[in-house]
Amino acid sequence: MRTPRSKPRSGPLGVARSGVLCALAFTLACMDTDDGGEEPPAEARGPDFDVRYQTKYVDIAPGFSQPVCRGSLDEIDRHVEVVADLLGISVEQRVLMFWYNQNATGAMAENSELCDWCSSGCGGCASTDATHVRNRSLHHELVHAVALPTWGRSDTLFEEGLAMGLDRVIGEYEGINSIYNLDLLGTTKPSDVAGSGQHGGAHFSRWLIDRFGPDDLRQMFERLTGSSTKAEVFAAVEEVYGLPFEELEAEYYATAPLAYPLPGLCEGLVHVPWEDGRWEFEASSDCDQPHMFGPADDGRNYAVATVDILPEHVGESLAVWVPSDVSALAWPCLDQPIYDVDPAVLGRSLFDNSILPPVFTMAMRYRVEVPIDDSEDVHLRLCPSNGLDPSHHPIDRTVDPENCLGD
Numbered sequence: 001m002r003t004p005r006s007k008p009r010s011g012p013l014g015v016a017r018s019g020v021l022c023a024l025a026f027t028l029a030c031m032d033t034d035d036g037g038e039e040p041p042a043e044a045r046g047p048d049f050d051v052r053y054q055t056k057y058v059d060i061a062p063g064f065s066q067p068v069c070r071g072s073l074d075e076i077d078r079h080v081e082v083v084a085d086l087l088g089i090s091v092e093q094r095v096l097m098f099w100y101n102q103n104a105t106g107a108m109a110e111n112s113e114l115c116d117w118c119s120s121g122c123g124g125c126a127s128t129d130a131t132h133v134r135n136r137s138l139h140h141e142l143v144h145a146v147a148l149p150t151w152g153r154s155d156t157l158f159e160e161g162l163a164m165g166l167d168r169v170i171g172e173y174e175g176i177n178s179i180y181n182l183d184l185l186g187t188t189k190p191s192d193v194a195g196s197g198q199h200g201g202a203h204f205s206r207w208l209i210d211r212f213g214p215d216d217l218r219q220m221f222e223r224l225t226g227s228s229t230k231a232e233v234f235a236a237v238e239e240v241y242g243l244p245f246e247e248l249e250a251e252y253y254a255t256a257p258l259a260y261p262l263p264g265l266c267e268g269l270v271h272v273p274w275e276d277g278r279w280e281f282e283a284s285s286d287c288d289q290p291h292m293f294g295p296a297d298d299g300r301n302y303a304v305a306t307v308d309i310l311p312e313h314v315g316e317s318l319a320v321w322v323p324s325d326v327s328a329l330a331w332p333c334l335d336q337p338i339y340d341v342d343p344a345v346l347g348r349s350l351f352d353n354s355i356l357p358p359v360f361t362m363a364m365r366y367r368v369e370v371p372i373d374d375s376e377d378v379h380l381r382l383c384p385s386n387g388l389d390p391s392h393h394p395i396d397r398t399v400d401p402e403n404c405l406g407d
């Protein structure tokens with residue numbers, strides 16, 4: 001039995017929770033193990049946040065009064081569907097999601113209250129009773145929430161690997177590692193993670209699904225638990241995959257592509273076409289619009305769209321103008337596994353009024369996110385530069401500069 005630390009409750013606390021599953025090697029995703037059984041009453045499943053949104057799959061109880069924007073609501077369902085589809089799972093149970101954001105308008109709880117419900121950390125957690133998230137951990141915990149009711153739990157190599165391989169912990173690194181969790185490039189091998197309780201194996205899990213299908217991975221959930229030993233993990237792998245772990249691992253390093261597409265990353269988004277010599281995204285910042293997402297963990301909403309960088313613009317300096325003078329971010333949308341690319345080159349790009357123009361090295365679709373300050377409308381312009389870098393004109397960087405070819 002675990003009791004919330006700071007907020008004693010009068011309601012029943014009927015959930016016996018035992019066993020801490022994950023060491024918090026990362027800020028994300030600590031998970032309570034649960035003993036199954038009857039669904040507990042709502043007050044035992046989370047804080048006093050009301051369910052204000054019911055999407056197709058998720059009951060969302062935000063810990064703030066600020067609206068959750070249409071794009072985020074749509075993307076939550078899309079993520080549930082792409083994860084379930086990849087794993088061959090039919091979603092049988094609605095997800096109850098408590099969403100913490102101390103920076104949003106009308107915040108009812110500090111983010112630290114999340115620690116009261118996630119026994120081993122404060123990044124987020126999922127059990128079959130409830131899921132506790134911040135915006136940053138939302139995709140990760142939803143993967144757990146989809147897998148748990150039908151697959152149950154497993155060794156962290158598979159359970160956390162699966163969630164990490166499909167989450168969106170992006171923006172902290174340069175290059176393709178900024179969006180795809182490429183433990184392929186790290187020094188910690190899957191055999192190090194197995195039976196250790198560490199989080200890892202994101203890319204390895206994607207490879208297992210891609211190479212052998214989801215049913216074999218599901219066997220790893222049926223045969224293993226969070227307390228399985230390394231020897232038990234190795235034995236289960238050999239039984240199901242038909243070869244010793246070290247041979248499977250050698251095959252992984254020999255054959256895996258650098259990155260797999262992140263399902264759903266660039267689906268269902270507003271697309272900004274190339275028109276009149278530029279990409280120009282002008283839209284309302286009304287939270288009910290499908291291109292509006294949020295609140296992000298900093299409390300701001302953000303607009304999301306896609307742009308296609310065409311082959312003729314690869315290697316070309318592009319000029320950027322964002323009147324609100326915020327930095328927009330762009331991530332590459334892979335549509336198939338990618339093998340030959342410099343991981344340091346393909347990755348996150350920053351669009352900003354005051355830095356050098358971005359140059360793209362590959363023609364592909366990009367997901368662009370523009371933070372929105374106040375209630376200003378959304379405006380982003382991207383165009384082939386006429387050579388005037390931002391230092392030529394930004395006394396007031398919000399004033400429309402003439403720096404597109406053809407201006």
Ligand SMILES: [Zn+2]
Pocket residue numbers: 028029030031140144159160163
């Ligand atoms: Zn996790």
